[in-house]
Amino acid sequence: MKKSLVFWVEEYFYNPNFLQKLLSFLLLPLSWVYCLGMFIRFKSKTPVDFEIDIVSVGNLSVGGSGKTPLVTTLASRYKDAAVVLRGYGRSSNGLYVVKDRDTVLCDVNISGDEAMIYAHKLPNAIVIVSEDRPLGIQKAKEMGAKIVFLDDAYSKHDIKKLDLLIDVKTKNNRCLPSGAFRERLWSYKEAIVLEDGKDFKRVVNLKNKSAKMSLVTAIARPSRLDEFLPEVVSKNYFEDHHKFTKKELEEILKKDSSESLLLTYKDFVKVESFNLPISLLDLDVQVDEKIFSRIDNYRGKD
Structure with missing residues (x-):
């Protein structure tokens, strides 16, 4: 439920459909009050x-x-x-x-x-x-x-x-x-x-690449990764800052018959102790x- 809500909110904020646009319009009076409050605070x-x-x-x-x-x-x-x-x-x-x-x-x-x-x-x-x-x-x-x-x-x-x-x-x-x-x-x-x-400019280095990788990520607006992705078996999105368990990652590997999990560095630092096969989508900027x-x-x- 939480995961679905998070992704609905991201869509509402960044790529709203017709009903979400209507909701946004109806909430405008609250936005004006909020924005005025932030200006007064500033x-x-x-x-x-x-x-x-x-x-x-x-x-x-x-x-x-x-x-x-x-x-x-x-x-x-x-x-x-x-x-x-x-x-x-x-x-x-x-x-x-x-x-x-x-x-x-x-x-x-x-x-x-x-x-x-x-x-x-x-x-x-x-x-x-x-x-x-x-x-x-x-x-x-x-x-x-x-x-x-x-x-x-x-x-x-x-x-x-x-x-x-x-x-x-x-x-x-x-x-x-x-x-x-x-x-x-x-x-x-x-x-x-x-x-x-x-x-x-964003620069991506793919480290420890395998033939069959499953993308697993818990970053905000994960579709941002699409332009940098190699071919993957599946895309598994979790809400931002999600705390992974070893079991849920093992289940993804088993379901996809993948050789490794493809992670961003933000995901990697949370699971490096799990001793699972990992490929790294390492993002830097110039x-x-x-x-x-x-x-x-x-x-x-x-």
């Missing part, structure tokens, strides 16, 4: 200078946009970097240092899947999960970070930072609950909007040098 905040360079990478809509590989590429360029994120889907609460500069300090249940990706892919960076982003920033400073990357923090208007926003295309550009937008790009707030294919220049110019400001 205007009521005063950005606090944490005396450290902070770059936020996010998007205005709900659902996936490819923030994690973009943050990974950006953070890998800088020494003494830290990544601070909420850690959505984790079984823990509060602040945890997932990784110091050298060592992963907890498991994926405590960190959440996205934080564990950073821990694996950024060997020299600090990774911290915290619902309280200012607390996470302060911890990163204490640990010696010189630049902090925030995953999905546009709405944290009380933090002085450089905002990078991924432009997500949708046929429904209204605010919640009529559409997918959590917030607008307020004209009073400076942000750099990044376009996929123009400011950055970033236009002008984006790094914008970050460097921001860091040069007084």
Whole structure:
């Protein structure tokens, strides 16, 4: 039931049918109230200078946009970097240092899947999960970070930072609950909007390929993977951040008579201990040098 609801909501937000469009129209008054509330919230905040360079990478809509590989590429360029994120889907609460500069300090249940990706892919960076982003920033400073990357923090208007926003295309550009937008790009707030294919380009590496692979993934809007997929026996979609069991994955292998499961890195970090045959759809991005220049110019400001 939960899985069906999640996919219905994703369709409603990004590719609505006639009945969903009608529902969206009927909910417009609530969207206007919501959007006004978010604007008032924005205007009521005063950005606090944490005396450290902070770059936020996010998007205005709900659902996936490819923030994690973009943050990974950006953070890998800088020494003494830290990544601070909420850690959505984790079984823990509060602040945890997932990784110091050298060592992963907890498991994926405590960190959440996205934080564990950073821990694996950024060997020299600090990774911290915290619902309280200012607390996470302060911890990163204490640990010696010189630049902090925030995953999905546009709405944290009380933090002085450089905002990078991924432009997500949708046929429904209204605010919640009529559409997918959590917030607008307020004209009073400076942000750099990044376009996929123009400011950055996605690159996929297929690792440990087998002749018969079953795609298994728990990412938001999994159809985003279609353009990168090799031939697969089946596509098995789960709701975003789903916690897999070894049994359900073994059943997919058996049902399809597959030689391996094809996973994204976000899925892989949750199941690597299962000792199952895995092929990896490893997504990276190539970033236009002008984006790094914008970050460097921001860091040069007084």
